[in-house]
Amino acid sequence: MPKLEFPVLPLRGILVFPYMLIHLDVGRERSMAAIEDAMLKDKQVLLLAQKEIEIDNPTPDDLYTVGTIVEIKQLLRLPGGTLRVLVEGITRGQVDEFIEEEPFFKARVIRMTNDDNLTREIETMCRSLHHQFEEYARLSKRISPETIGSVLAVKEPGRMADLVASHLNLKIEDKQAVLEAMNISDRLEKITELIMREIEILELERRIGLRVRKQMEKAQKEYYLREQMKAIQKELGDKDEKQAEIEEYKEKVNKGNLTEEAREKALKEIDRLDKMPVSSSEGTVVRTYLDWILALPWNKTSRDKADLIRAERILDEDHYGLKKVKERIIEFLSIRKLTSKMKSPILCLVGPPGVGKTSLAKSIARALDRKFVRMSLGGVRDEAEIRGHRRTYIGALPGRVIQGIRQAGTRNPVFLFDEIDKMTSDLRGDPASALLEVLDPEQNNTFTDHYLELPFDLSKVLFIMTANSMDTIPRPLLDRMEVIQLSGYTEEEKVNIAVEHLVNKQMKGHGLKDNQVSIDPSAVRKIVRGYTRESGVRNMERQIANLLRKVAVKVVKNEWKPQTIMPEDVEKLLGASRFQHQAAAHKPEIGAATGLAYTEVGGEVLMIEVTPLVGKGVLTLTGKLGDIMKESAQAGWTFVRSHASELGIRDDFYDKIDLHIHVPEGAVPKDGPSAGITMATAMASALAKRAVRQDVAMTGEITLRGNVLPIGGLKEKALAAHRAGLKKVIVPKDNRKDLEEIPQEVRKELEFILVERMEEVLNVALLPVSESVQYLRDVPVYSEFSELEMVDEAGNHNPQERPL
Template sequence: MENNWTTIPAVALRGMTILPGMIAHFDVSREMSLKAVEAAMTGEQKVFLVTQRDVEVENPTKEDLYGVGIIAEVKQVIKLQNNIVRILVEGLSRAVLLDFTDRAEYLEARIEACEEDEEYLPDNTKQAMVESIQETFGRYASVNNRLSAEIKRQVMEIQELDKLMDYISNNLPVRYEEKQKILEAVGVSERYQVLLTLLLNEIEVNAIKNEFQAKVKQRVDKHQKEYLLREQMAVIREELGEDHTESDADSYMESLKKLKASKEVKDKIKKEIERFKTISSNSSESAVARGYIETLLELPWKKSSKDNTDLAYAGQVLNEDHYGLDKVKERMLEFLAVRNLTSKGESPIICLVGPPGTGKTSIARSVAKALNKEYVRICLGGVRDEAEIRGHRRTYVGAMPGRIINGLKTAGVNNPLMLLDEIDKVSSDYKGDTSSALLEVLDSEQNNKFRDHYVELPVDLSEVLFIATANSVSDIPKPLLDRMELIEVTSYTENEKLHIAKEHLLAKQMEKNGIDESKLQISDQALAMVIRSYTREAGVRGLERKLGEICRKVAREVYEDKNRKVRVTCQNLERYLGKAKYSYDMKNEEDEIGIVRGLAWTSVGGVTLEIEVNIMPGTGQFQLTGQLGDVMKESAQAGISYIRSISDSYHIPKEFFKENDIHIHIPEGAVPKDGPSAGITMATAMLSAITKTKVRADVAMTGEITLRGRVLPIGGLKEKILAAKNAGIHTICIPKKNEKDLEEISSEIKKGLEIIPVERLEQVLKIAFVES
């Protein structure tokens, strides 16, 4: 067989083996296989067919294929839909796969034909082998019903050993791995042994299978008999008016039949019902078992509600219920679009972060309405017991499932919108860490098999749309935060609050207090005055309370005089709400020395801080007042260090810092203040006081300062710019690295403001200092 190799187009078969003399068809869809067939058709219409060891491999190499294949002749090629081709081939002869050539378009195999050794067998031996195979095949056919009468007849008629073995091999309904063993048996004696062993194994397997089927049939007959007896017992018990446990168990069984759940769940419930039957109804254990079974039957294992797929309707609902909050609405519509395109889509775990009263909880309800989902709210504020999330183990008296499972029971479907309210308020103690218990719930990679201690079965939470709310990101544990997608719900502008009051809050309070629309009108100017002078908050909760206060007073007037109609204006607002409580710190009228306007973020929005610096004769002391935190004190120290390093540029005498005291004060003195963002403000105020240079009254600034005078980025930019605008500021200095945040701030807020990004303190001083 030396140098008896040749090259030929090759096709790798998945899940089938073709033998010599066998006519078979198979579908080809892989690009390389299609090109190999095309190459064969343009040549001698011969192709080398070799079977893959692993059917999952997409681009097989020599190691992924068996060593022996077959040279086949392509009889017919039919093109089907979706770029699939059906090939009809006839197996010709065995061949050994030596290697593949470097051809890239398709597999071209280098093969060597298997020449059968001229094995001499006496006629008596051949006849004995033929009869042995025919007898064994007859026994196999008697226990296998898949063989046709024609195949059985043909086997008994063929007397040539080679033809008989090939015919049986081609018609045996066995796995491709077994046929591959026959293909690899080149010699007649070897092939005879392989085939005979295979037939004997199949006879044994079929005998065991038939034995099992007989046992199953016997068991089914037994169950039918038990069913009839149980029905008769139920009738007898009903007539005697005895124990209702059996009837309860039967009703549970009926519910189990209707339940949509996996086999694992149904088997578990069935086992519990069988156990329940054996417990006396007077036993305390009976109530425990009853509660557990009812909980499992009430859970929506595979019961889902149909989501709304109308993007326009969802957008309309969100816009009707809430003014602003564009990021949240956009994210919800993106989720709906993905769900429509993929038919499933991974449910995002969203965390809405923002100050109190900004509509985080209410927008979750609107999202549920827009997506046509069941809505479940779970308040986590103050929850410190891990069992509140994961449930109690059933060994405890009074055990019950956790809030997540109870939420699913309440919703009645496995794909509700579940609101985890105040997730930053969860705490931990000796009863366990609640935030750690939430990790599995909020991990999209794990929550498809969430295990509640009470239920003891994996529950799929992957279909649930989780929305969490929090006031502060810093209070959420980092591992929990990593599993959520943060969306900031920032403070409302005055204009946004005005729209919300007109379109939502006023109508809600009028309905709540029984006032008809014709009886009360509040002018836009009065609403603006309520927002500006009677509330100071980031959200609109306080605003709603003030509108409720107006409505209650009007309700009394209308009740006493049925014909009365009230119009609230700026002139009579004080009659309903009393004296104004708040006023904005407006900018100074004149440019002054040592007084600079800074910007700060608080839990109720942005505020302006007027930083004052005085220089006094002394011994070089440095004093800070106004309830400042450690970070703010360190910013002041960094600022004065930088000023001392550049004192020559501003002609400051070297003895100045030894002979004078510097005092920094930030009103209001009773309010604690901290954070690095007042760094450049304090440095500007100190340099102004030292050099006796006036600072522009219409300039405000925010930014952290370093020892080398660099200006570093800060947070809460929107709230700070809003506070500056309300105070009448015209020019604002912000860190250069915060410039990207300006794009997310609406043009309504930026209108009329000159916002200047700065990188160093020198740039701030050029803007803020009044040129003499």
């Protein structure tokens, strides 16, 4: 076959067959150069389709090798620099090789000719193609009758196949396959296969369209009939429509699991609704009321999972420590396993913020496999929040107790009243009083909401309250609850909570992996001691998150090597320690005693200093002390005066000496009944010049007669003494029962001395005079005081007078 050279024009998304007449818009520089070259010669160009239409600058590999040689019939230059050309397909052309790529594609092309020899097989295939093209045109409805006639009028088999292919909605790949079929028989077979596939698709689309049309006609018919029915019912006075609604409500009431009283009330309201006009606004109120009655779980309960081992495992997974409350839940489950008639307890978890009261209630619900509902009482001051509004009010709704029961879907959920100590009252009523019925096991089986006006059984609900303090909870309400005290976590408990729970949680939250960083327990202890001062673990979790944020920044900057964070690394990442815990004294001191105090953040060591001065018996108190501590100081001062002779103090010392009592950290408010014996000991030490042992701490209140009264918070105080390195702790004898709460490891290292009288305290805490002399010189004020003391009122020096 002859080989000729032609400019090549790449086409995107279009393919031209021989004998086709088509307009092409040319905008690429290479393509326009090919057109310009062809116009200077024989006006013939080879059109090749691109394999990928997204390519703007194709290479020879991006083009098909078989295309159509066309003749340019017309050229028109458009605004913007583009060309519009009218071309007519002449014949097929196959690229033998590309000669040039710049400034346009130029190729050596083999010119193909059609072999239109008619055989019986080809004639049969042509007739079949005629019928199929007519069927395709009938289904697609996009081909005009004139086009159908012109295609069927073509007698040459090859030309007819090309014309049919040009009118089919085919992909470029399929059209290219037809173009590349040089043999007439192959071309006819290929186009027959393609047109049959298209006919099948069109037939499927037609069937789907018919189905959709039928459905639409059915919907329109139903809509029309409904509208007719509405018009008829309207003419009949709406009786039938209302009756359908009434019947629906009655059916729900009969099928619903309602109590007998609720069923009777619902049927009565349905009768009222039946007698009301449709336009009545009260009808909406009745419908809402009926919806609430039908939505409540009157007799629906969830089944408790009385697996004690599973419950213990869940509680231990979620919380470290908290032995008392866990024991109470296990007891409840044990009794539930023996009998189902037991009434649910009303628990009140009292403790400082951050110790896990709310999350513990969620864990209880998970352990029991019950639904969980939470209601925050902080700032609630309207009684209607608990009991609901009367239905006579616009927008009336049941109280939040009934709303919570509906939300749970069962009548025995775990219901948490959060922050019960934060409730207030005003002219709208006292919500605390409304809670009396809810939380009373003897009467909450008939709790009546103002909206429902029906008794609802709340006796199966496990109510849990949380509070930071019992002081603001009304006594009648407190009397109905079983109070479980949650003291602050010990240092050891905080470390364990962090190691077992918080560190892993924060590591995942910050996208850090175990092979990148880990935190040693000693580093956690450093964070607890130096960067937090709280009863709970919230701030500790924040500090751990702060630490891991610093690590994350270094990891992103590639400045971090995988390592375990040790105590010395904590200060580098978090800065200097924010808190310093008081440590035990290194040696005995005169006029300084170590006390123990209970604060919101746990136990603290409290140093009390007393200095005697020349004066007239004035007692000065500094250190921002509260009224209780001031009264304790007065009681201690009176005790020392009344026992001056036994302590070796001159009887008239109070005429010549002032005492200044100071508690360091003067900006921190201090109050409580725990410092009485400590102040008395410090005053006795200062006046009798007997040093206080450095390894002894004490706590307890004193009376004028010297009796030692019990105190609270012994566990936290003992932990503070242990943390400060003290060895002995003096505690009131009546606090013997509280020693069991102190961790075993702390009890092993501390000696607890139980006392009833102040004399016992002084015998343990004060060193003898003979052993205290060496410490007297360490305090300059005493030497000055001794010299001043030897001057009588007339100003004469009297060395024989015995110093105090």
